[in-house]
Amino acid sequence: MTETTSIWKPSWLIRIDQWRKEHVPNKQFTLALSLAVGFFAAVAAYVLHWLIDEIQLLLTAGFDNRTFNWLYLVFPVVGIFLTSLFVRYVVRDNISHGITRILYAISRKQSRLKRHNCWSSVIASALTIGFGGSVGAEAPIVLTGSAIGSSLGQRFHLDSKTMMVLVGCGASAAIAGIFKAPIAGLVFTLEVLMIDLTMASLLPILISSVTATCFTYIFVGSESLFHFTLDGEWEVERVPACILLGIFCGLVSLYFIRTMTVCEKLFARLGKYPYAKLALGGMVLSGLIFLFPSLYGEGYSSINILLNGRTEADWGTILNNSLFYGNGQLLMLYIGLVLATKVFATSATNGGGGCGGTFAPSLFIGAFAGFFFSRLWNINEVGIYIPEKNFSLLGMAGVMAGVMHAPLTGIFLIAEITGGYRLFIPLMIVSICAYLTIIIFEPHSIYGMRLAREGKLITHHTDKSILTLMSLDSIIDRRYTAIDKEMSLGQLVTVISMSTTDFMPVLDNAGTLLGEVNLTKIRNVMFRTELYQHFKVSQLMTPPPSTLGMNDPMEDVMQKFDETDAAVLPVTDTDGHLIGYINRTKMYAMYRKMVADMSQE
Secondary structure (H helix, E strand, O other): OOOOOOOOOOHHHHHHHHHHHHHOOHHHHHHHHHHHHHHHHHHHHHHHHHHHHHHHHHHHOOOOOOOOOHHHHOHHHHHHHHHHHHHHHHHOOOOOOHHHHHHHHHHHOOOOOOHHHHOHHHHHHHHHHHOOOOOEOHHHHHHHHHHHHHHHHHHOOOOHHHHHHHHHHHHHHHHHHHHOOHHHHHHHHHHHOOOOOOHHHHHHHHHHHHHHHHHHHHHHOOOOOOOOOOOOOOOHHHHHHHHHHHHHHHHHHHHHHHHHHHHHHHHHOOOOOHHHHHHHHHHHHHHHHHHOHHHOOOOHHHHHHHHHOOOHHHHHHHHOOOOOOOOHHHHHHHHHHHHHHHHHHHHHHHHOOOOOEOHHHHHHHHHHHHHHHHHHHHHHOOOOOOOHHHHHHHHHHHHHHHHHOOHHHHHHHHHHHHOOHHHHHHHHHHHHHHHHHHHHHOOOOOOOHHHHHOOOOOOOOHHHHHHHHOOOHHHEEOOOOOEOOOOEHHHHHHHHHHOOOOEEEEEOOOOEEEEEEEHHHOHHHHOOHHHOOOOEHHHHOEOOOOOEEOOOOHHHHHHHHHHHOOOEEEEEOOOOEEEEEEEHHHHHHHHHHHHHHHHOO
8 A cells, every 4th residue: 555545544543533534623623733733742852852861871982082082984884885875765755855755745645654663763863963863853853743643644635725634734743842832833834844734723823832832841851952041131232243144044044955965966876786875974973973963963952062162272172082182272273163164064965865844954053153153253353242152052043944945944943942031133134134135146945955956845925835746647538539641531530420529640660759730720621521531630740839738837838828818728758649638728727726725724
């Protein structure tokens, strides 16, 4: 049974489902499911971070902070190797680019995610990150939470609109559970997954976020991932510095996205050679971690050093375990090199066969970028003094806003996870400036750019979203009467008398479309029996106004109908073989129905 077919259910579950349909309205049932999604997402987040912590503790507990450690050259390679074996022989499916896969499922698979995504990403990312992979656990957990919502929706045969909401519930619950930030979870779903803010979607997503947050408090207590105390009150004189930091973060985000794209293409060329990918990725990753141990794992300990340091000695601890240990005067060089190489470590991790996301790397790079900017500002005394720790925090929001194209997520997430609400104004300034900078160069986020190139990305533009959700395959009419070009007019009239369409495709023996005969254009000869043996189909056929491809975006399909004013257009494969026809009336009827469905609360 494939993942997209209906899920088998035992008889007792069928009876429960029937009772539910009769006694529980769909809206209330969706709310109940959203609560369940929130709970399971919180459990998944807790399990993943527990696994990562235990693996890292087991591997690095005996390391000497005062010198470098040769095992940094071994552990990351082992982690990538184990992850690739798990994916290849156990999962047997691609689980990389978690959030991109969610966006694709929403736009092309009616929000249906495969059931193994409920657990496979947790195990794979735990192996990758625990052994030192320089990626984040957030994207795998978001994929896990969304898969839980999708699986529940499939289990109860819910419609695609409700499935989309449940997928959004899983994503918001994952972010809320990881960071104990329910508002950020909600905003992330609205900004990144492009689920529209209506009352039908807002309440379930809020319930999932709050549920996940509450259970995370139960599981791990009130301790936050990041510890931060404000260094002085924010002053309006720091607005220019905040604007410049936002622009700097936008440029750093551009560097991150462009470099990662280039690295992904490089590893994609080695697709048929998994061991070559492992060798290249492992060599790059282990070498970088050996030189800069801050790149090991998610890097949250290094972020906390930047957020809590007050003296040079405090910040100097970030040099522990490295060749730079004891050389505090090289701190800025170390920070700059880590900032520049993090993207290569992240790309090497995923490209070599590991599993992880870019959420944590965005926070990591943001903290280092904020510290680097503020230290340069203070060294050169270009204006009023700006606290490094405060600007490290602001940098996290800025780079996140730039990489994800999600300024609101950056603002609320950083404010919630650090309690830095007194920096709300500068958080907004930095995030907005970073976003305005990055969109000059990149119109889509790092998650959506791959799908956007193929016309498969859902946006908040209702018309474009509906066209993206529409499936060309679902409206193709494969019932047609093909004719041969050597057929006489008399034979053609006989075929027409048994046909139910006004058009007939002319095909060769291989099924290639040569042209078509339109009844409205041959009426002047088809009733003149004396001409039946004087005309052949080859003389009567005309080329179609245009042809469609199976992979054509619906926006292009609509445009071709508008340009040609045709009633029907043929759909062919890449070799020109006819697949079927698209009827303009049927297509617009589906479009209007989807508009009506999306408009309902």
